[in-house]
Amino acid sequence: MDDEAxxxxxxxxxxxxYKRHCKYVCPQxxxxxxxxxxxxx
Numbered sequence: 001m002d003d004e005a006x007x008x009x010x011x012x013x014x015x016x017x018y019k020r021h022c023k024y025v026c027p028q029x030x031x032x033x034x035x036x037x038x039x040x041x
Contacts, residue, residue: 010026022035
């Protein structure tokens with residue numbers, strides 16, 4: 001798999017997110033940010 005643990009914290013719950021295919025995925029909220037978003041967080 002190409003999931004990378006150790007990503008940024010979720011802005012909603014502070015859980016550690018995973019980076020997957022240009023997306024940050026929260027284990028509780030699902031995809032939070034992807035690379036098409038106009039901002040970097």
